[in-house]
Amino acid sequence: MKPTFWKISQGVSAEFSFGDMIESIANQLVYIHMNTSAKGTMKTSQAQDFVSASIGDYFYLTNGNQGIYLIGQFSGRANLAANPKYEYGWLERPYTFVCPAITRQPYTGVHKWWSPNDNSTFTQVYPDELELFEQEILQPFFDKNLSDFGLDDL
Secondary structure (H helix, E strand, C coil): CCCCEEEEECCCCCCCCHHHHHHHHHCCEEEEECCCCCCCCCCCCHHHHHHHCCCCCEEEEECCCCCEEEEEEECCCCEECCCCCCCCCEEEEEEEEEEECCCCCCCCCCCCCCCCCCCCCEEEECHHHHHHHHHHHHHHHHCCCHHHHCCCCC
């Protein structure tokens, strides 16, 4: 089974401050609001995708285009957020830390739904764009290749 990659953007500074991002990382939890709508003409909302993403799927964590933080791998299902800081409606999901970003440079590459410069919260990197994802995100921000995740043949 080939792994799936996702982008998770935990808002911009109004929703998730730098401190909130660090707390999220320390607790190995990522967050999305249950009312996060669908992107474009997608049939499922980004929140539904967050809930239905498989344990074992990978994601990279960003804070808008203000920073790329890490690659994680979902280790459990989504639940209502237990942290009282987040009002009703926030979902949280546990993950295993895979690797940190190697740079704090802003992303300046192509504009895709899965790129940090897009106004999206939880979007999948589809198989036909994995090589582009490798060039735009994995290599420059993590010094990783798809082969590091068991994807040798696309």
